[in-house]
Every structure is written in structure tokens, then in C-alpha cells.
Amino acid sequence: MKDAEPRKRLEAHRRGIATRRATNDQELRRRLERAGRSEDWVATLADWFDGHDLAFGHGTDNSTDEAYWLLRHLHEWRDELRDAPPDRTLLDPLVELAVRRVRERKPLAYLLGEAWFAGLRFRVDERVLVPRSPIAELIERRLAPWCALEPGDRVLDIGTGSGCLGIAVAVHCPGTRVDATDVSADALAVAADNVALHGLEDRVRLYRADLFPDTDARYRAIISNPPYVPAAEIESLPPEYAHEPELALRGDAAGLGPTLRLLDRAADYLLPDGVAIVEVGDSAEALMQARPRLPFVWVELGRGGHGVFVLEAGDLHRSGHSAGGGAGRNRT
């Protein structure tokens, strides 16, 4: 009996939360019901998202884009929204998804099973990182000016996850052939779905591998968004990130492990005029300290994002980050 009081207080507290939540949800519904145009729905929803301290960074970087995405998805991407009156049959699913976005702090991409990347639609779920690498904008211009991909060129996407980088290369750079690797069989299942969705089975091949595939190919470009978050920082990421596979985020203690292993062997897989283009985000500074002899070129990104570098095969060779001189590739 001693515990009865605290338990009662806890129950009351829970009831309080539930009531506040219901009122809050009702308030969203009322505001949406009052709105006269689809655009007002977007504004109302964005405003509601803003009031709930969400983190954006999984396909959008602000509440308005997130609200617009949600509504366009429910419209099955049929029409622009603008002045049209809102489709009131969508009110229930809209409120339900918006409430889940706020309550579960789950990235919208997972709630919808969809992400947009380099202008393309991808199927996603919690087995893969939500596609978002700023490398998209480089792919859309065929990696120019570092190398203009031509038909017949081979490209390697390391740690492909949903397949987004490799598939975007195959779509935006006609005639290229892409090999994409991932260490996670779960991720590769999602990537295979996306390869099929885009009808690219003949030009995108998937390999289960820790970084490099077991092929004889030499690539014109290696692209990668490897895991690079320092282990100790994983815990401090906003709750949205906890829904993503930790394997796709967590580097080693300094965040650099996978990237350094990639750099150490990349020259052996690149053509003499090939390039490596890799995202390391906030780990850029630490990487330059870890590899002071490598002449990293940090890409200026027009659409936002940071921490994407380019290295030429020659630089990787000259800096000695290649097994070419010793027990090199295919010579074991």
C-alpha cells in the first residue's frame, strides 16, 4: 500500500499528458478545418511542426518543406497545391501522420515509406539511412568539373544504403555502369527494390561487402556517404536519428574509421584519372589532421550541406595511400 500514492500520481500525470495531447491534436484538426486553401494547410501544419521542436535533416531542412512534402504525398503527387481548396478527405490521414511525426519523432520519410533524392523517388524504411547526401547536386551535373561521366564509365558507390547515390548516377549519367556495396544485407534488400523501381537492373549491380566489392573493375569515380559520426556523439543526436540504422551513422571513436579504410584502398580501384568523392560532414577537420598529406578539395555546395571532398587517384597514389606498391589488390 505504501506505493499507492506515487502510483496514483503517476497515473494522473499520464492522464494529464494524454489529455494535453488530445487537446493539442484537436487543435490541429480545428485549425486545418478552418483553412480555406491547400496552401493554408501547409502553413498551418508547418506552424504546428515549429511548435514541437522537431529536427529536420532527413530530406528537408525546414518545417514548410516537410509540411508540403506530407501533403503532396497524400495527393499522390498529382497536383500542385496553391489556391485549390484543401481535399477534406485527406484530413484524417494528414492529422494522423502529423501527430505521429511529432509524437514518435520519426523522420517523415519512414512514416511515408518514401524519400526524394536527386529528383528521384526512393522506397525507404528503417533498414536504411534516409537519403540526403549533398553529393546529389554533383551527380545531377555528372560530377563535373571533377570528371564528366560518359556512357560506359564505371562508378562505385560504397555504403549504398537505399541505393540512392548509385541509382542517381545511373539515372543522371546515361550509359554509366554502377557497382554499389553495402555491408548490411537488410540495406541491400531495400536497394534492390529501388534498383527495380527505377528499372536499372542492367546497369546497377549490388554487392554485399565491407567497402570494396570483389571485382576486377577500375572505376572512373568512387562516391560514398560512409558512416562518420563519432561514437560518443551518436547519443546526442536529435531523436529522429535514433530511428536510423546505427551502422549507417556511427564511425569509430573519431568518426573516421570507415573513411580512412576507404582512402587507404581507393587508389587500387580507381582509373589513373579517376576521382573519389566522399561526404564526411563535420568530421572534415579531423580527417585533414589524420591525413595531412592528402590534398583534399572541399566542394562548394550550391544547395547547402558541407564536408564533401574530392581526391584524384594520382593524389591518393602520391600520398602513399594505396596498396599498389605492396601486397596490392588481386595479388593475395
Ligand code: GLN
Ligand atoms: N550527420 C550526418 C547526416 O545526418 C551523418 C551521416 C553519416 O554518418 N553518413 O547526414
